[in-house]
Amino acid sequence: MLSDSPDRPTRVLLVTGLSGAGKTTALRALEDLGWEPVDNFPVRLIGRLLHTAPGAGQDGDSGPLAIGFDSRTRGFDPHAVMAEIEGLAKAEDFAFSTLFLDCGAEELERRYNETRRRHPLAADRPAAAGIAAERELMEPLRRWADVVISTTDFSSNDLLRTIRELFAPTAPQDMTVTVSSFGFARGMVPTADLVFDMRFLDNPHWDENLRPLTGRDAPVAERIQGDPAWAEAFERIRDLVIFLLPRYEAQGKAYVNIAFGCTGGKHRSVFAAEALAAALRGLGHNPTLLHRNLDSNAADGVEGAARA
Known part of the structure; x- marks a missing residue:
């Protein structure tokens, strides 16, 4: 490598x-x-x-x-x-x-x-x-x-x-893939090669029972998976990433950072990043998983106005 x-x-x-x-x-x-x-x-x-x-x-x-x-x-x-x-x-x-x-x-x-x-x-x-x-x-x-x-x-x-x-000089020539989550309200990820905006999904922040949880928790996962847009959107994102990774590697790219963003960086983007990392592992990749804003305090001011 x-x-x-x-x-x-x-x-x-x-x-x-x-x-x-x-x-x-x-x-x-x-x-x-x-x-x-x-x-x-x-x-x-x-x-x-x-x-x-x-x-x-x-x-x-x-x-x-x-x-x-x-x-x-x-x-x-x-x-x-x-x-x-x-x-x-x-x-x-x-x-x-x-x-x-x-x-x-x-x-x-x-x-x-x-x-x-x-x-x-x-x-x-x-x-x-x-x-x-x-x-x-x-x-x-x-x-x-x-x-x-x-x-x-x-x-x-x-x-x-x-x-x-x-x-190591004898390490595999495989490309290093990073899958990350972040909150748009707290700034973009400047090193991201692919950015997917997950703010089209229903926001778990506005459910008081889900607010203190994160996209790693089962109740939040169930809420996001229950959004009618989730399954098709994730399938298309996954297929696009799978299509692009070997092409990046063929161009000699050593590192690829795939970033998922939502408003605060705690729920939707975290769940999506976890889901993609799991899908890539199932295909033989070994992605690094990073959650930039997972430990940030949830705040209504960051999330914006709740939907009526």
């Missing part, structure tokens, strides 16, 4: 995420797999690095480069990072992808308490305050990343195994 050859652009993997989520472990694993790691690098200087880093293999071709960076970089600005990389991707012979390491707040706080380290954004505050501030700062990069790995329930060995599966 990730092997280089002289007639292909040099692969550059940007490794970032929340402090304490496993960036150092990931870079060490990548180094063991033959990547050349550079950690804590100012992204504004990446153009200079790419033209000076040796990274030469035995045949003289450039090997893959893994660049680690996070919020500790002076003057860190996620939007500037994205603009810099997008500019280089257009002008240079490099194939960029981004790995974002995420982790739940409680688990991060536990890790900091266990190691007695201070969070880099909370020098004189509790670790929880720094974690919250960093999550807000890094959210644009999380949404922009090609691959997001949550290490909340991971041991170090779990992360090492996942990195090997995704980035």
Whole structure:
């Protein structure tokens, strides 16, 4: 999946995420797999690095480069990072992808308490305050990343195994498929290749019994499946995705993100994403499933006006 050859652009993997989520472990694993790691690098200087880093293999071709960076970089600005990389991707012979390491707040706080380290954004505050501030700062990069790995329930060995599966030179050439859900009221998914708007379905939010639940819960699933438009719409979406995936792969696309949106990102889009992921697994695919707004608080102001 990730092997280089002289007639292909040099692969550059940007490794970032929340402090304490496993960036150092990931870079060490990548180094063991033959990547050349550079950690804590100012992204504004990446153009200079790419033209000076040796990274030469035995045949003289450039090997893959893994660049680690996070919020500790002076003057860190996620939007500037994205603009810099997008500019280089257009002008240079490099194939960029981004790995974002995420982790739940409680688990991060536990890790900091266990190691007695201070969070880099909370020098004189509790670790929880720094974690919250960093999550807000890094959210644009999380949404922009090609691959997001949550290490909340991971041991170090779990992360090492996942990195090997995704980035080993001998890994399968299969395309990485991500199926995600999101709420339009909380912003689009900028990295989505296919976006399906599920707001034509009846909204479970306006049922007081269903409001605190999500699209993963059986009562919400039953409500959505009971909408007359659901079955035919999902069948057409599923068939379109199945038709397109091999064509994306034939064009050499390494990552495909299929996103389902509804108003708040908790009910209709979540159920649809779960349904498509299950359908793809049944066909032999192994999609990554992400629910961006699953834990967001339900709010009438976000959902809009209820139907009479």
